Structures are given as C-alpha cells and as structure tokens.
Amino acid sequence: MRNELDFQGIIVKELSTRTKIPVTTLDCYLRTNAAEPSAENAVKIAQALQVSTEYLVIGENTKYELSKKPLCREIQEIIRWLESLNAEQRKAFHKLVKTFSNDNR
Numbered sequence: 001m002r003n004e005l006d007f008q009g010i011i012v013k014e015l016s017t018r019t020k021i022p023v024t025t026l027d028c029y030l031r032t033n034a035a036e037p038s039a040e041n042a043v044k045i046a047q048a049l050q051v052s053t054e055y056l057v058i059g060e061n062t063k064y065e066l067s068k069k070p071l072c073r074e075i076q077e078i079i080r081w082l083e084s085l086n087a088e089q090r091k092a093f094h095k096l097v098k099t100f101s102n103d104n105r
Contacts, residue, residue: 001056002030004049006087009094018048 005015012030016023021041029037037045039053046053082090 001045001049004051004056007090008049009087009091010049015045015048019044021045 005012012023012026015021016026019026019041021037021044025041026045028035029041036042042053042056046056049056082093085093
C-alpha cells in the first residue's frame with residue numbers, strides 16, 4: 001500500500017478522506033508488522049487507489065491487466081522501468097506523460 005500511495009502521490013490523510021477509514025487505522029496498516037486491513041477496508045482502499053484488492057494483498061501487477069490479451073513487450077518494459085523509479089522520478093514522469101495526454105486528471 002505504501003508503494004502505491006507514493007506512486008500516486010497520495011498522502012494518508014487523503015486516503016482516509018476517500019475511504020472514510022481513520023488516519024490512525026491506515027497508519028497502523030502501513031507500519032511494519034502491523035495489523036492487516038479487514039476485507040471491507042481492503043476493498044475500500046483498493047477502490048480509492050483504483051487497484052485490485054489482489055494487488056494490495058499479494059503485490060502482483062494485476063492492476064496492469066486491462067484485458068486478457070498480454071501486454072506488448074514495449075509496455076512490459078516501460079512498466080518494469082517505471083517500477084524501478086523512486087517516487088519523485090515517477091511524479092516527474094507522470095507530469096511529462098500527462099502533457100501528451102488529453103486526460104487531465
């Protein structure tokens with residue numbers, strides 16, 4: 001969950017607002033060896049982060065599976081490269097890509 005928050009540039013307080021889960025509870029989930037979220041909270045968190053609950057639980061890249069069709073080699077390479085960037089680099093890359101997109105989220 002921490003990696004996804006960093007990747008998306010979301011702070012815990014914002015996730016709390018989106019999920020209606022108290023900040024203290026989210027902080028507990030994020031600490032090492034801390035409690036794991038209930039199924040209900042895991043679903044809320046996954047929906048707020050727009051990832052699958054499976055991705056949150058086991059860390060597999062199912063969030064990239066847009067269809068049953070496998071991703072082309074170039075897209076797989078880009079994903080691997082992006083996963084190696086730190087949070088600041090990902091934010092800079094995101095801003096750059098956004099300039100080429102009509103999607104101004």
